[in-house]
Structures are given as C-alpha cells and as structure tokens.
Amino acid sequence: MPLAIPPWPPQTPEIATALMQCMQNGDWGRYESQSKATLLASLQKKFEIEHVRLCCSGTAAIELSLRVAGVGDGDEVILCALDYPGNLRCVELIGAKPVLVDVAPSNFGPDLESVTKASSKQVRAVIASHLYGRACDIGALRDLCDANDWVLIEDVCQSPGMTIDGRAAGTFGHLATLSFGGSKPLSSGNGGAILATDNRLAARLGGLLDRPSDAFPLSALQASVLVPQIARLQTDNEHRNRIAKQIQQQLEKRDASLQCICETNIAVDPAYYKLALQTESVAIRDAMVAAATQHDLPLGKSFRAMSRLSDRRCRKPVPLDRAQMLADQICVLDHRALLIDEADVGELCELLLESSRGCGR
C-alpha cells in the first residue's frame, strides 16, 4: 500500500472558507484589505513583535532588508556558503560583495568563528539562515553584529514558529525575513514578510515600500489563505517534530550510514521545512534521491554549496570544507512527509533505507 503523504498545498476547509469570504465581501479588490490587516495582526501576535511588513516573496524580503540596512556599492555582506542561492544573488544585485563563511559544527547556519575571521571595514551586514529545521547560533551572532555595528538579517523563511529559549526565531536579528512561497510550511504560492526589531530600520522600511501604494505587495487573496495556516502552525509543527524524532530514532537503530539530522539543542523548539538526512557520499546521495522519487517520496538534494564561486564574485576568507561536504552528502525530506500518521513512520523509514541501499554500496 502506498504511504499516505498529505497533499500539498494543504486542502483544509478553513482555507477554502477564508478564500470564499475574501471573494464574497469584496476584500479581494481593495488596497487596504481586512485580510491583510488580519494576517499582519496574527504575525505580530505569533512573533510577539510590533514591526511587520508583508511583501511579495522571501527573496524580496532579503533584498529589501539589505537595502534598509544601507548596504550598497562596495559594501560586503557575510553569509554562509550553504544557503539559499537567492540570498547571494540579492547581495550581488544591490552592488555588494558576498563574503562566504563555513557552516557551524552543530547546526546549518554560519560558523561564529568564521564570521569573526571574515570581519573587514567593508562589512555592513550578516545574513544568517535557520536551515533544515535547526536553529543557527543566532543569539551569539547578534552579539557579534552589535559589537561590530553590523546589521543582522535573520532568515526564517524555512522555520516559521521555531522558538529558541522560548523566544520566536525572527526576533533575534535587527531584521528578519519570512517566505510564503509555494513549497514553504506557510504558503500562498508566493509571498513574504519582513520583521524589524529596530525602530529606525522599521521606519526606513516604510519609506522604501510605501510610494504611496505598496511597491512589493502581497495581495488580499494571498493573505486570506495564510491566516488559517498560521492558526494551525503550532499543531502542525509539533506533529512534524514528533515524526522527525521518530525517523531519527528508527534510522539510528537500523543503519549508521544514513543519519537523520534533527535539532539536538534542548533550548530549541524546532520547525521543519525540510528534514536533513546525511549519506556517505555525493554519489550515494544522488542515487538515493533518484530512487526515492521512484517511490513517490518527496526527497530532494541540499542547496549546493557556493564554495566554488570565483574569487571575482565573492571573498572567501576561511576554508569552506564543511559547507561543501554537507551540500554533497545531504538530502532533504519535505515537510509534508512529516505530517504522516505515526503508525506509518516504520514504512517511511523502510522506503528511505531501500532508496539509500539501491545505490551500489
């Protein structure tokens, strides 16, 4: 019997009702819609933060954050060599130079020591992404940024609802970004948001977006389908966390060559967009992803490492070995596979193992 993985995008009655309401009451045709006001209020409440702006994508949120941070021609921005590739493009497109650092030893974010070594007079901002459900060293990065007068942009596109020491991820950076893209746990097909903890930066954000109509808008229709998803985010995150832990425990017992990399920091309540599974080589990983696809498992490859980027395009002050190794060896299981019944975890692990073994080992 095929594994019952829930459909994506989610098809709940609440989403259908919200969309119909937005249609019927004319909200869909307004600049200032009730749907957007409701979405804003629920994000403010969820993240316990005052300054939130909706925008058209997570990528736009990163680019707008960089501009609000005052990054421009000749400046440098530090980011991890393993990151969403669009983040690096944003840095380049506004005329700044990316400075690549390695991955931290105990999460998928920028390594603190590398960031310290990457310091220069030109650095103005640091982008730190919480990747594959694990929290990066965001508190320490904030301290480091404050000490150097750098703006910290916290990328929470993959982990809405994650908390660190009981505090929402997205409230540690001077600015933070959310994505509501088509593959994300909160989705309206496209969309994003920018959170600001700093009043001065929040004011500048208004100046950039309001001209006087919103220059990078999220529509009322998009906002309407997000509200019910936020309402059940906590429940879904808890479900995904439970399944992720069980996958890790079962794989651990079965095969040491396929490792599930869950959050291990007990101060973190994780939120999985993709769950990382580490294989022993790029060849095994690639074959495993191909085999899993045959089994209809939503398994993909990690982001590619940006470590091979030319020296003309970026500065590379430290070795990027860990980023390269992880980018080669990691495959990622999509969040919808983490919404399966607990009773099906055994079967899911069986399929993962079978996929990894059909690879000539």
Ligand SMILES: *Cc1c(COP(=O)(O)O)cnc(C)c1O
């Ligand atoms: C998806 C993603 C983005 C970009 O979001 P879009 O809405 O697709 O533009 C940025 N950063 C990370 C870490 C992401 O996973």
